[in-house]
Amino acid sequence: MKENLKYRSSKVFFLWILLGIFGSLLVACDADLSSVSALEKIKQEGVLHVVTYNSPMTYFEDRSGKTGFEYELVKKFAESLGVKLQIEQVNNLDDVYSSVESNAHFLGAANLVKTSYREQQVTFSKPYLLVDALVVYHKSAQRPTRVEDLLGKSILVVKGSSQADELKKLKEKYPDLMYQESDVIDVIDLLQQVEDQKTDIVILNKNVLAMTQVYYSNIRIGFSLIKDQPMAWIVAKNDDSSLIDAVDAFIDESESNGLLERLNDRFFGHIDVLGYVGAYSFAKHLQERLPKYEKYFIQYAKNNDLDWKLLAAIGYQESHWNPDAVSPTGVRGLMMLTQNTAKAMGVENRLDPGQSIMGGAKLLSILKEGVSKDVVGRDRTFFALAAYNMGQGHLADVQKIAELNNMNPNAWRDVNQVLPLIAQKKWYTQVRYGYARGLETKQFVRNIRRYYDILSWLGYSQREVMTGLPKLHVPSLSRKELSETTSLL
Template identity: 40%
Template sequence: MNCIFKFPHWLLGLSLVACLLLVTACQRQPQNQLEEIKARGYIKVYTRIAPTTMYIGDQDFTGFEYELVKLFADYLEVDVQIITENDLAKMMSELEKGHADLIAAGLTVTKERVKKLRFSPSYQEISSKLVYKQGQKRPRDFSQIEGGLMVLANSSHSATLRKEQENYPELTWSETNEFSASELLDKVLDETIRYTVADSNDLELARQVEPELAVAFSISGKQNLAWALAKNSDDSLFAKVIEFFNQARTDGSIDYLIERYYGHLTKFDYVGSREFIRAIDSRLEAFIPDFIQAASDDLDWRFLAAMGYQESHWKPDARSPTGVRGLMMLTQNTAKQLGIKDRLDPKQSIIGGADYFRLMLQKIPERITDPDRNWFALAGYNVGFGHLEDARRLAQADGQVPDTWQVIKDYLPLLRQKKWYSKTRFGYARGNEPVRYVGNIRQYYAVLQQLFNLDGSRKQLEQEPVELELEETLAPELEQTENQAESQIDQ
């Protein structure tokens, strides 16, 4: 028997409302920070604009912290929202208020910070250096600082100075939130201030472009860099961060990023760096149009220029005892093969060098990706592709993956030792030379990337802080989702 019940329309309306409320109430709300991040679909991260953290590249943002954060977001299977800020105290305050999920800004782990924040496993070691301008009087310790010292406010540097003041009561300094670490180094150069304190990784990158920055002495031993999270009873995100760093250490992701962003740095050579900067100012400009033309759409003109400096210091009439000549130092046979009629003509030499490098790239297996592909091609050109393959075979036999420069640069020098080259097909090679050759070109290339745009124009080195959502196409949706979440909380 079928029964049909009729309800008044007003009662039916109330029933629908009750059902909607019941459905809403039954929807599972995030129980912890990690679930909240996954529910909103992105993680909020504070960082700062700097060469060691995040900066604007040729087409998009890049940088060590930027890449590491992206790896973590992929690990969580969410997107990223990055907020840039130079005020360290504000970063930490906003983190403690729950306005961000973590800080990835090259923060030093200090006793004072550990009291307020929770830190991830360390991913890099640095030390702090007192910096002055080359040619000025070098202080040997804090007692010889006569004033004019400025550091970032609320930084580990200011904390170190306060501790040192116990031993040097006459030590004085000023602190600022107005300027970034890079700007303080610029102020040392233009003599607006006499000294500042810089982290060793920041300073090493800066000195490639500004060799006049000199180290007076170290003000700290080795210090750890790590991400910062809020210190609370919610361990969900912190536990995931620890998992991520354990995996990134195991699979080599962190080592790969360190190699990518710092692998070109060698022991600082003041004379060599200064000569390079002078050559940029005096000789490079005349050849930039030729490098751009030779690079076409598949190469970076700054990379070709770095090769040119390594080969000839951008001297069109350069000659070596072995018979190579010209700006790109082509052999007579290579020039003939490439259709170059005059090796001393800089334009022809640059075009020939670019075409020859393209031939080198073709010999590298497709599975090897940029930028390692470039380093392999350079090494093969320098030492011979047979020896390069020998080094790769040695690495593979040793249980290593032979498709990254990070690995192969450790095996090439072994080709000088009978213990190793006796196992190879092509035998002995001066394997340390291609490592040095690639390292020099990487160093020159990194400097040219800092100074020049792809169109050949000069860059403005200082960039204004910006707020960035990495997935810009999702920005309106992210904002809408966030507003809806806040509305639900209010209700």
């Protein structure tokens, strides 16, 4: 009996030793896990979780895929880390902040402006964009030029936005300042409220207006309520700086390699190119002219394996969709074809809109096919557009000038940069076809990209809602979607 008790005591003691060792291992494992930084965890998982919300400025998904300024930028960041991108979509700004706050390895990228209030909640990265907050009003009202002009006006802003934070501070100084915050509206809703005169004032960032102003002919800018707001990404506020350090390094690199400039130009460059007069004219022609010729753009684009919106954008750049347009040099019609080009494309009457669009579509298809195979991706479209304006010979000369300047002759970024040089004697005397108006071609391609982007971003299910324009014959999408992506351009 004593031996049995002794045996069992030894066994219990042995089990306690094992449990102690096992417990120590667990504690060690927990310690190892807790010591893993946010950046290391992202790389171990192979996934970067990014919190954002659905909007034209941040992220949206359509039949052609995912896009948006924030999406395109954060996708590059994920690629730089060697991980996949996982979008964690939320409903509003407050949800972006709260989601990042509770997830140490999540990143927030949603058109976020750094404010003193939000800095108490999260850690902001270096800014990648500086934007003004603009006071927007209806053209029929007297223009507000200072904060005092907002007193007695109905003001609407997005809940949780930097504009709401600013108004809250201003109200301490101006108790009569009245405003409403809403978490069920987006920026398009804000502008529509002013357009329909349901509210007097809305406040939104300049980059937002750049993307949407063309839809609204009755909105005007009063003044900048806040200048140079820093737009940045966010991470959880803690002692782990690994993720924010990686973000800051990426933003520095994106600034130096031109990525930020290219994305900013692509998504928010319209206001500088079109201006208010141009935006108003485009909106008017979109309503009055495009529906007459839409069927031709769709038909001949399909026949030539082109995007009809690209073809329509060329037509607008060339003639503002005017089939009777005639230039002083003799080019005519909606697509402004020369007599020789029209004949080569089988166009008998350049002033017939259907024939003109058919000829333009065939020409663009031929030019695109003729682009060197060394030119890849969407650059092929840019090269074809440049050739449409200046001819293939002059374009080849510009590529030669790029080579002479130790630049890549097959990259649109480099060719676009040297286009103006072909008008300078120093350079056009060194190439085969001589002088050409390169700056004009540079502007030609730039404008078409703008018109194409606008046609793409303008969801045609929203078209009637936002501008009262007739609906085009393309599949309708929900209010939270935009039509075709800008992946082509």
